[in-house]
Amino acid sequence: MKFASFKSSALKSVGAVSLCVALGAGLVGCGGNGAGGGAVAATVNGQDIMEQTVTDYIANFRTSSSLESDEAWGEWMVANGYTPESVREEVIDYYVNQDLYDQAAKEYNVTVEQADIDSAMEETKAMFESDEAFQEALEASSMTEESYIEDVIRPNLLQTKLAEAVAAQDTEGEGEDATLAQAQAMSEQFNGAKRSSHILLTAEEGEDDAALAARAQELLDQINAGEISFEDAASQYSTDTGSAANGGDVGWDALSTFVTEYQDALAGLEKDQIVAAPVKSEYGYHIIKVTDVYEVPEGGITSVDQLPTEFQEYLTYMEQSNASQNFSTWFEEYRNNAEITVNPMPEGLPYAIDLAPYEEAAAQNAEGDAAATEGTEQPSDETMSAEDQAAADAAAADAAADEAAAGEAGADAAADDQAGDAAAADQAVDEAAADQTAADQAGADAAADQAAADQAAEGAEGTQQ
Structure with missing residues (x-):
């Protein structure tokens, strides 16, 4: 710092x-x-x-x-x-x-x-x-x-x-002309851009891939039959909670980065079309709907107002970033x-103290920590009481479980981010952080229990001498 x-x-x-x-x-x-x-x-x-x-x-x-x-x-x-x-x-x-x-x-x-x-x-x-x-x-x-x-x-x-x-x-002298020029320069990127919504279904506990695919297809059939609207289905069933709150909307592909399978599915859809079958990606199954398509007007972009609001906001953001x-x-x-x-630093300034003693102390502490780490040996199960060993093992198992939960939440964050929904990604990151905190706490508990086991072992060894 x-x-x-x-x-x-x-x-x-x-x-x-x-x-x-x-x-x-x-x-x-x-x-x-x-x-x-x-x-x-x-x-x-x-x-x-x-x-x-x-x-x-x-x-x-x-x-x-x-x-x-x-x-x-x-x-x-x-x-x-x-x-x-x-x-x-x-x-x-x-x-x-x-x-x-x-x-x-x-x-x-x-x-x-x-x-x-x-x-x-x-x-x-x-x-x-x-x-x-x-x-x-x-x-x-x-x-x-x-x-x-x-x-x-x-x-x-x-x-x-x-x-x-x-x-x-x-x-x-540029003013709005500069923004328009930027929009015109990006017209090829904007042309044909598609806005989409999705419903992401992920495996529930004990559910294999075939069962998940069948569940996704069943939900798609219900949407196609008019039994439930796409937006309501997203709100009720999508595991991408951030986009689910907005009917599954994940924005424009021209302004986002989607996984390959998702982007390929968009290429075959027109406005208001839904995929014929759920799309599988590494994050689960997506039911995708294209909600809008932007086409550059004939004769090109002549006014920024011709762009969707999100494109205008993007251009504004670009201008601010460039200005900064x-x-x-x-x-x-x-x-x-x-x-x-x-000028050279004068002598005798009150903050200009000799650092040699503190550097030496820091070096000694570092060496001591390294030696302590190298000299630490785990006692064998034979020298630990059954109760202490069980406590240490249980705490270690809790730590491993929480670590796995943290990893799963982190994967959810990546999935949401790949789906283009920043809000969901942020929420998943928070969940990952919470699980990681739990993992850290469990790890600390495991360390405490292990220390107790070590102390008990030392006591046991003392009574045998």
């Missing part, structure tokens, strides 16, 4: 109070560049970054992270791969960027108005249950509303507006053209 990224991460979001609380970012009392007096740490196009500013930043970080003692600070740096020099370098780098954003904003006539700040504060406070909860979050971050505005909201808004100004200059990447590229070039001087 990067040291200075604690602060820069917070600046990426107006609603960053919770992030500040979680990370303990050193946002308090950082002040503007030039705070403190004395030595100059760096200059950016002639503007000074004072050494005291850097030192204060690090001091605030140490305080908010409970690293005030040299021992805690040294252990933290060693554990995270830092030295006092690299910590200073990252903090200076952060302030260099902030100075460059400020300087660029002046060049592009970008300012942050009070109305922008008020709106951002309202959005942030809306994230909390009450104003009291917001104030508690600020206090936990050792911040006030004023410091939050100056250290988070204002810089964030400034960068956002600067990015917009740069993008506007780069695309001046373009701004990053622009800023990198802007920084490369700046005159930046970083």
